[in-house]
Amino acid sequence: MSDTQDFLFKPYSMGGLELPNRIVMPPMTRSRASQPGDVPSALMAEYYAQRASAGLIISEGTWISPLGKGYAWTPGIHTAEQVAGWRLVTDAVHAAGGRIFAQLWHVGRLSHTSLLGGQRPVSSSAIQAQGVNVFVADADGKPGFAQASMPRALSVDEIHAIVDDYRQAARNAMEAGFDGVELHAANGYLLNQFIDSNANNRTDEYGGVLANRLRFLGEVTHALVEGTGDAGRVGIRLAPLTTLNGCEDADPETTYLGAAKLLADIGVGYIHIAEADWEQAPHMPVEFKQRLRESFPGTMIYAGAYTAERAREAVAQGWADLVGFGRPFVANPDLPERLRIGAPLALHERETLFGGGERGLTDYPALATESAEA
Template sequence: MTLFTPVSIGAINLPNRVVMAPMTRSRSTQPGDVPNAMIAEYYAQRASAGMIITEATQISPEGKGYSFTPGIHSEAQIAGWKQVTDAVHAKGGRIVLQLWHVGRMSHPMFHADGKPVAPSAIAPDATVWIVDPETGKGGMVECPVPRALETDKIARIVEDYRLAARNAKAAGFDGVEIHAANGYLIDAFLRSTSNHRADAYGGSVENRIRFAVAVAEAVSSQMGADQTGIRFSPFITQRGMDDPDAPQAILTLAKKLDQIGLAYIHLAEADWDDAPQTPEWFRKELRAAYSGSVLVAGGYTPDMAVAAINSGYADAVAFGRPFIANPDLPRRLAENLPLSPFDSDTLFGGDAQGYTTYEVSV
């Protein structure tokens, strides 16, 4: 079994197992956070991926935490994303939309009362990328202490996810991925370090996974469970998320998601030098708890990717930075062609330079 054998991820049929990982690029049209023709070109250039997972896309104005990131909650945004899906499909590709509520990973400029929402009023010890409205320059800024969500407001956010999934379907996406990793809202509910609630959404593991289950059910009701995935980062230690009990909570949640019939679980594994590794026991227990497909991402080399698939711990592997600088990454991997490096200075914001200007191999 290799990276270049077809595989079905739920109802989505992939011609290869080289998935494009979700990566924030902050190039939506302002005002309105609307996907545009340049974004359509960017994804269409990478349509040879087995499947594209888009950049994280806010489900509501409240769910925003970074400048210039796209949304999926307005008619203009739906139309903008339809332009993207049409361009990818015209090239024979498959594309799913990552649904995002940042929770406490945000900045006061995006909220009328200056307070992002979270399970509890605990700052994340993290930064987000913000463009100064006066200078037009972007930079990383500290996240404030958030406002704890009232219990009766949680159902409204679940509804926002449901509507976002409906909008994604209208925009022509082949599926959606629920972002429940990296310290964002769903992940913050899962962990005892960020969730100090005393109501039905805090305390026990069953309570802490309740919000994630409700979101998965709401999204699946619109897109179909077999076209819905979810992303976790069980072993993240950054952003105040270092909870040794989180992996077991995610395994408990995986059993619930298996009952719902979600198409896949996507593991965001740490890709910095001294990051904690995902242990084999977790991979085995995840396979035992969940019968759907498993995707992995996080600094994988081609050899590591093949090993993960051949071991049975993954069905496909998502690549991030290599896909930025190598639009034809599957071909380069298949033919062992050299990979171009990406320009980190053009990662967030800007124009076509460092976005759609990378060349394909000849």
């Protein structure tokens, strides 16, 4: 199949950015930030630059404030040192010809007191994510997992302060050289804890009926538009059916069609749908995807165990514009070229996904290097 006939390799224009292909590297936590301070490093810059042939890179989740952190050794974007570290990353990606958005992250209740200086996590409501573990490190730096701590409910004033934190994080991202920002409103994190009915038992203007549960999403999205100065450079990640990390909605299709319409009214550049990708996961019907397309006129990105063939079908059928390939990007820095020519994909080492150094991060060879070695 020639590139002109291959849907994955048709150029695409999004928010003033010209993407050379429809392949997205979605956010993947790798827990390699430099310590102390959770600062993005030169090693991280090398990792992202190696993958700059993606049409778009979305960074790993980067927490917007100290109470937004939920996993050890993950990068932030609220100190001057962190902003400077991210500038290393964006400069390296741009020098390699790529484009990169920052995923802005507040984990809410999916954290542990040891990561928060002894403070309790915060959430829409005082509901613990039972059975959900988060990645922590002990005083000696030994990694491990711990049950997410019991959260406390945010006050309305605190909610407003977090909206301000998101606005400043968007400004910091633009100062760091990112091409735009993505709001992480999926996978059971803070925004999701307001949206999904079973995680939100508030009785004020942020709980109860759908319009109230979407209020925080709307306020944060408006803040990101203000922070970037361009609605087209703002994307939102949603997870309508994943039930991940304890978040579940009683009527997800109605809820997320409502969210899509809200985001369409604001005029954001894209919605990024995280599909469930584990065995026996909830299925997302094509009919629902088509209804989302009808509700939102901007760019639609889908990610979740897509093969090249499934991705081509999604783009050809029109309900997706771009497709994310998560784990394949870990071990295949030149993934677009491998997909283009149908080359075999290398497999990642599971034990090196979180924490450590260059092993399992920057030492996976490109196809040309593999061929030369062979």
